[in-house]
Structure formats: structure tokens, C-alpha cells
Amino acid sequence: MLEVVLYADMLISWCSIGTNVEINLFQVLSTIALAIETSAPELNGHHKRTAFIANALAAELNLEPKDREDVFISALLHDIGGLVKKDYLIAIDDQEPYRHAHAAYGASIFNLVPSLRDKASIIRHHHQRWDNGRGEFCGDERIPFASHIIYLADRIDIQYLKLRKSGHEAPIERCIELIKNEAETFFHPRVLEAFLRLAKKTYFWLAIGKLLPLHLLSIYSPIAGKTINLDELMDYGLLLNNIIDMHCNFTCRHSLHVGIVARFLAEKCNYSEVDCKKIELAGYLHDIGKLAMPMGLLHKEGKLDAEDIAALKSHSYHTFELLSSIDAIADITRWASMHHERPNGMGYPFSLVGDEIERECRIISVADVFVALTENRPYRTAMPPEKVNEILLREAANGSLDSELVNLLLAGRQEVMAITDDMDLAQAS
Structure with a gap:
């Protein structure tokens, strides 16, 4: 009961950014x-x-x-x-x-x-x-x-x-x-x-x-x-995104791609341009808490033990801690730090269930899982499209991911992959 009350208090204190937001x-x-x-x-x-x-x-x-x-x-x-x-x-x-x-x-x-x-x-x-x-x-x-x-x-x-x-x-x-x-x-x-x-x-x-x-x-x-305004904050978000991905070499461009995929889903859900930017920014920043993780742990090859897994899971709470000092982006902080919450209650760090998890958080979750499956990791290469589809649909069926968002993403898979490829080419040039 105490956790529900605390969460309700957080929701009351968190407000959305408007178009004319002034960020300290x-x-x-x-x-x-x-x-x-x-x-x-x-x-x-x-x-x-x-x-x-x-x-x-x-x-x-x-x-x-x-x-x-x-x-x-x-x-x-x-x-x-x-x-x-x-x-x-x-x-x-x-x-x-x-x-x-x-x-x-x-x-x-x-x-x-x-x-x-x-x-x-x-x-x-x-x-x-x-x-x-x-x-x-x-x-x-x-x-x-x-x-x-x-x-x-x-x-x-x-x-x-x-x-x-x-x-x-x-x-x-x-x-x-x-x-x-x-x-x-x-x-x-x-x-x-x-x-x-x-x-x-x-x-x-x-x-x-x-x-x-x-x-x-x-x-x-x-x-x-x-x-500064929201557009200027986006510039700082891209800076932090670069730092996050440089800190963890094998996920190079991971945060960038999560931001792109999250924006794609937001557009498909008919969010306003302002909210699309905010969701994109949440994608860029979702793993900022990994800066608190030891490099050896982030790059560890082979099977992780229980202690390793617990340490890695703490990164989403560190994201919450780092971003919470910026008063005007409380909603972005929430969406970024809750990307491992799951509708079936099996997520972390707040163990939210069902409607306690906003759709914006679910968007970042789906984008994060999709990008992780389609990129190379130390312990495996990028998965083929049919395997990615299979996993996403299974996770949607068991309540780990939002099924509506998964279906939207899979329906536009070719489009979103083209967008990420174009972004990579633009950054490389």
C-alpha cells in the first residue's frame, strides 16, 4: 500500500512539458x-x-x-x-x-x-x-x-x-x-x-x-x-546519448536508435510534435544510468551471475536519480527510467503493473527491446528478422510488452530500419 501511495504522489508532482517550456x-x-x-x-x-x-x-x-x-x-x-x-x-x-x-x-x-x-x-x-x-x-x-x-x-x-x-x-x-x-x-x-x-x-x-x-x-x-527550450535540450540529449553509447562500446548507437524507434512509434500513435520530441529524448537518455556501471561489467562476456544481473538492473534507477534533478523534465525522467517496467508486473525498478505504466514508458520499452535484438552484443550477433518477430510477439503475448505497440512496430519494421540506417549514414559522413 505504501508503494502505491508513493507512486501516486510522484504522478501528482510530475507534470508535462509544454511548447514554451523553460528548462533551467x-x-x-x-x-x-x-x-x-x-x-x-x-x-x-x-x-x-x-x-x-x-x-x-x-x-x-x-x-x-x-x-x-x-x-x-x-x-x-x-x-x-x-x-x-x-x-x-x-x-x-x-x-x-x-x-x-x-x-x-x-x-x-x-x-x-x-x-x-x-x-x-x-x-x-x-x-x-x-x-x-x-x-x-x-x-x-x-x-x-x-x-x-x-x-x-x-x-x-x-x-x-x-x-x-x-x-x-x-x-x-x-x-x-x-x-x-x-x-x-x-x-x-x-x-x-x-x-x-x-x-x-x-x-x-x-x-x-x-x-x-x-x-x-x-x-x-x-x-x-x-x-533553454526543448529544442536546445534535445541538443544536450544528443550529447548525453553519445556519451552513454561511447561508455559502452558494444552498444554503440544503441541509445540513438532507441530514440529514433521511440519517436517512430510516437508518430504512429499520433502524438503531437512536442510530445514526439520528448519521447525521442527519453529514448536517448534511457540508459544514462549505465554510467554508474563498472566498465568490466558492461563488457563482460559469457554468462552473468546473480550479482552481475542485480547490478545491471540498477541502471534504470540510476537513470531516475540522475535526471530527477532537472525539474522541468519530470515526465521525460519518468519515461526514460521506467523502460524496464512490464505490464505483467515482472519489471523493475518500481515493479509497476498494468495501467500504472504510461504508454510513453511502454513505447521506450518496446523500442529498447527491438533495438537490443537487432544489434550485435558480446555474447551474440544481431538476430535475424524472423527471430526478432518471434521474440517480440511472445513478449507481447505474456504481458511483458505492449501488444498494440509491438504490432505497430512490426508493421513498420522496414520503414523504421531505413530511418535508423539513414541516421547512421548521416552521422558517419
Whole structure:
């Protein structure tokens, strides 16, 4: 009874996005930052603290509002390239060759989103050392000043965290000393001077000495009041979709294809254009919780044991946790995170039954199963069409999948496969 009441409360609190929705940009970007750290728990809080430090430095330097925004956004997502290959997150220790590899991948990811594209160069060079002035340029390209700010902010957080973890008796004083000792080799002199002024302020060390709650970071954030629309959110959804599929190599394009198939079904069900976009976005994001899964588990060959299966099943709840911090997309969060719920009550993580599962959730479920069956996996190749049909119809018959949606998909199978093939060709070109 308690679970039913809780679920009813969730339904009351969840509302749909309208055409003129305003989605808080800080919530979107902080969710992406959390996704980065979910993949690499050793970075816990690092991106929030680095963004806080970089923003404080930018304020100390009296940067223009637009420049402060660029610094903050880039700092909040500065290690996003590490998700391409988690080994690159070893850059937390600033070691070659990883520090530039993950920065280059991060710049490539920024280029996927129109509103981030102008900040790609900041990410590409955020580990560029000053090197007595030689670090002002990289070849013929002038290094963005924001890159120097983020580099120092990154090193401050890493050094201070190490000192506190080691139990150093005077971590603040030692951190300042270490940064000053590295000044000419590592840091832009103007940024260093700003840090030395900032280091005298008590609040600064109190703020970075903890995990720094998001609500507190939002108070300091220069983008706290900024919003984006649904089309712009789609761009960020595609960015996250790419990250999810890169994190799990063998399901390359899985989330993309689920989004495409889900939209196809939504159109066949006569949803509005706005709702079709939202369902497509839910398909892109449905597996974001897999970023919390160990790479070894995701790529494990052979039979999985009970513990492995339980761990993998938790990904849909992690999807719910990650997306739930974006207030305006509560319905998309619900549809994405409930893609393993089953009408016969045999699904997870909420064990919903029958009409408790919205049709939008069922659409993502059918799309997910269809795409999984038609793609290669470590333990098998893609199944032939007749086998896919057999499995989908069986799952519909036993109540695991919505029979109406399964029939719609099978009737349009050739059409939907042509759409996914065209999308793959477009992305490859």
C-alpha cells in the first residue's frame, strides 16, 4: 500500500512539458557533471568545486558576465572527454599523455552542441601549462584566458583535496605554498595573483572543503537564472546519448536508435510534435544510468551471475536519480527510467503493473527491446528478422510488452530500419 501511495504522489508532482517550456540550464549542466562523476567516483564533487573555484577566480579578475559564464560552464564540464575512455580521467594527476587526450575528446563533445561550440577551445586547452609565457599560444592559436583559469582551479581542488585526505596539519597554507612553487611553470601570472587574493577569504576554503551542495553552487553560479527550450535540450540529449553509447562500446548507437524507434512509434500513435520530441529524448537518455556501471561489467562476456544481473538492473534507477534533478523534465525522467517496467508486473525498478505504466514508458520499452535484438552484443550477433518477430510477439503475448505497440512496430519494421540506417549514414559522413 505504501508503494502505491508513493507512486501516486510522484504522478501528482510530475507534470508535462509544454511548447514554451523553460528548462533551467544550471540543472541540465550540473546533471551532466554528475554523470561524469558517476562514471568515475574518485572525482566525487570535483567538477562542482572546480566550477566554484573558477567562478570565484573570474569574479576576482573582474571578467565580463559573458566571460564568467563561459568559465563556469567549461569548468563544470571540463573532464567530459574522460567519458570517452575512462582511463583518460587519470588526468586528475596531470600526467602525460592523458591530460591532453581527454581535453581533446572533451572539445569534440562540446562541438556537438551549438551553444557549447564556442567553448570547445577552452576545454581543449584546459591543461595547458603557462611554461614561463610559452603557454600563451599552442602553435598559432592563442590559448583562451578561460583555459588558464580552469587549469589553476583544477589544480587547487586536486592539491587541497590530497592534503586534507592525507591529514596534513595545515592544508590551506601548504596548498598555497605548492601552487606558488609551481607558478612560473604551470600558471598564468594574472590568474595566480587573483588566487592569492582569493586565498585570504575564509568562505573560499570553507566552500571547497566539502562536497558543495548544488543549491549552494547555484547561488554563486552566473547561469543560475538562465533557461533553454526543448529544442536546445534535445541538443544536450544528443550529447548525453553519445556519451552513454561511447561508455559502452558494444552498444554503440544503441541509445540513438532507441530514440529514433521511440519517436517512430510516437508518430504512429499520433502524438503531437512536442510530445514526439520528448519521447525521442527519453529514448536517448534511457540508459544514462549505465554510467554508474563498472566498465568490466558492461563488457563482460559469457554468462552473468546473480550479482552481475542485480547490478545491471540498477541502471534504470540510476537513470531516475540522475535526471530527477532537472525539474522541468519530470515526465521525460519518468519515461526514460521506467523502460524496464512490464505490464505483467515482472519489471523493475518500481515493479509497476498494468495501467500504472504510461504508454510513453511502454513505447521506450518496446523500442529498447527491438533495438537490443537487432544489434550485435558480446555474447551474440544481431538476430535475424524472423527471430526478432518471434521474440517480440511472445513478449507481447505474456504481458511483458505492449501488444498494440509491438504490432505497430512490426508493421513498420522496414520503414523504421531505413530511418535508423539513414541516421547512421548521416552521422558517419
